[in-house]
Amino acid sequence: MKRIIFLLFTLYFLVPVTAQETNNNKSKLVVGIVVDQMRYDYLTRFWDRYGNGGFKKMINGGYNFRNNHFNYMPTYTGPGHASVFTGTSPMNHGIIGNNWYNKFEGKMVYCVEDSSTTSVGTSSSAGQMSPHRLNATTVADENRLHTEFRGKTIGVALKDRASILPAGHTANAAYWFNGGKEGHWITSSYYTKELPQWVKNFNKSGKADFYLKDWNTLYPITTYSESGVDLNNFEGGFTGKKTASFPYNLAELKDENGGFDILKAVPYGNDLTLDFALAAIEGEELGKDEDTDFLTLSFSSTDYVGHNFGVNSKELEDTYLRLDKTLEKLLDYLDQNIGKGSYTIFLTADHGGVDVPAYLESVNAPGGYFNSRSFEQTVEEFVEKEFGRADLIENISNNQVFFNYEALEKAQIAAEELELKLAHEILQLKQIDKVFTRTQMQQGSFTKGLAADIQNGFNQKRSGDVIYVLDPAVISYSKTGSTHGTGFSYDTHVPLIFYGNGIAHGSTVKRSEIIDIAPTVAALLGISFPNSSTGQPLYIMLDQELAE
Template identity: 55%
Template structure:
């Protein structure tokens, strides 16, 4: 009996000590640096399709050492670049953060507006208007904003991308800087006076180094092209050639193509654009002393060249395969630098995409798989004729963009027409039109709650003040394009929503899950990891399995 009693006392003491130990543990992880990586237009299956050709220190390292969310999706429509970057970093959707596309029709200004345009600022690093940008059209805070607040601005935040929107929106409103690449005949990294009054010396030095010019060379396959067995034939009718090329085939002679393809802008449509992005990111880490103390810094990097390549060549092109194999090497180079300068195990990384992409519809057609092209003219002409017959005017539609119809509200008022009645009539009519799968009214988006399917995704992308009066969903595999080459994105179908989500580094578990995760979960997971306040528009949840 005495032995049993003593054993019980020892067990209770041990459990008490463990509880005390757990209570004393910090309720957060403090990496010296967080690196957020968005790969523009990366489908999840690129991780699997090219796996055997990836080397060990890029994508494979993230999977091997970190956590792989294999069933990660966008939970809203439209799956556009600006909306994707904003959603990744705000932990919300266009419904809340207001970035409903790359550009959209503004009902107040009565014109198309760009997601990052800002005429109140000035360009830095160029005399052109390419720097007239800021995050002011984004309506919610980002995880990067919350880090600035949590550290009373001691933690540095910098965004970098070839695209202005890929740098600006992730960096947030309170960032120290966002830099994007201005091509044409300049080939320089630029910013705006929203962030600073003059370029830092390290940026000026980088631009003067002519680092971009070093990539003015022939784009040849990284490996023997005959080993690119995950792709279709190099010469095929589903890819778009550069101006001046007779066929969209390797090698692509950049010096020869230079003048006809926008000079330095040409680099954006090659994997060299991603390599240049890593070069500049490494210069930023060094120039800003990122990750050199115990106050967490944040570097938001977006690799845009993958999107340009995809739009031109498509999902199954050898150029796309080569671009990802080269990106894998660029990631390994970035991680190696972080290991050396910040410290292995001292930084945290996540990698995802801003959207995925559909197979080239003309290629789908050749395979007898549903897919094709939606004609705006074949849609709008009969719709206007219908509106003329039913309501007496064929001028009721003010704008059709991003698969959204905007009505002329002033004209409706003058004619004594109810917007909701006209919306419903249009939605009912166009459901019978070719390649339109579904149509929903803005009235329904505001007054009903949709919990599943495409209607739910439309609602999560519907912003009360900015979105259209009738929202369209095209049939799977169909895109609104006049070109039969290259791919695009924007739908709520799985080929556009399924993207990779990888975490690795300090505070991250090793493992994988096939449980559904969603894009707004990312910022909230990082916020929980750091122990900071969630972004102001939070709709996602932290992914529990990811965090130690």
């Protein structure tokens, strides 16, 4: 009897643990894809026009989280990429914006700029970048640590921040595209002293030149029924072309639009990104041994197109139909070169985007434009009138007001008094939805709604003293094109799809959050969570896979 009980105990408790911990079927390669400015509804809006090998293949063969959200604001590219891969919000990882006012340096700083580094692959300063402002490890960092640095990490994106922040501190390399007159992929001395030969070969291949061609719709424009009319008043377009309408001759337009930088703002930038990513897989031999490698891959052109042409444009619809083909090419390559069942992919976004407010106004929907300069003047005038000093406000940026604490001390004015009176005054202004103070962020504990989002995005050392939120669909931006940055659903609701090794097939409308991605990947690989992770593994998917 004792022997039977012992055997049952062994089967019940030890076998599942052993099977899980040995992880004999672990992925050889994890590909973390971030589609810049992709709203969730781009999956459903364009679904009927997608082929079977891209988005549909991932959803039909993987797991689709249909109610996935950012749990913080501001929703920008830098914080978005950092949060996806660290498993936590700006409260902890410290990337509170693409740029922010640094109170300790007394100036605006860029999230990945690093003057202590030198550029590699260009004589310009475009390579003086590193992840030194990121306060947390990424899941790719943890994989490097877990494998004693045998597992590689390579970051690839058109944008420097979209390549550097996901790859983390210990990456073998991160590469980004330097346009202008060069059209080359570059990196930083943080990673290496010289470009690898495969990167040099790619830069000499003429790939960037190849994409300086006409951009016309992939299919007849008359079939593009999921977007507005091609010629309208809500799009920016390119310098040198009178109308923002198809077709676009990129070779003719490039000189007036940043040279090779024009490729970033058209769907061919995504194709160029994939070309380079596949070259990276081959050049670095990713997925070729038993130690899991990471490729962090961001498609940035979707963001540039959204900013320029807007959420409802023909240009955006065409960009996503083309991206679907690009994803199909990636999946086919991985099947053939890494092997079916040997890799894992997740796809998400760094933020969404708002409908062009001018368009919303034209159809009698709420929306509008906020005059930031007028707001700053109003704030400064109020503070000077109320407190008799003109030096109490040090900076206003990213919907935050920063106080001059030296001036407050000299004037013997309590910061709490200033923040309370200023917050009350700001709340009275038109187009202001909510206002919060540093005291509320540090002493309160918000669990839901915009207040919780703001608190999750509030970093005690780096954030300001008064934070204000504009009305829904009210932006401080040009009257053409879309932008982002809020905690409203159009900015927070983004795709999350898992596909490949270790992934069950299914979907759920149960809420998931962007900070859940990194711990989920870590659980799949059996490695440590990123050191500041606050997200939870997505057990609804993981448990289903174990059950199957």
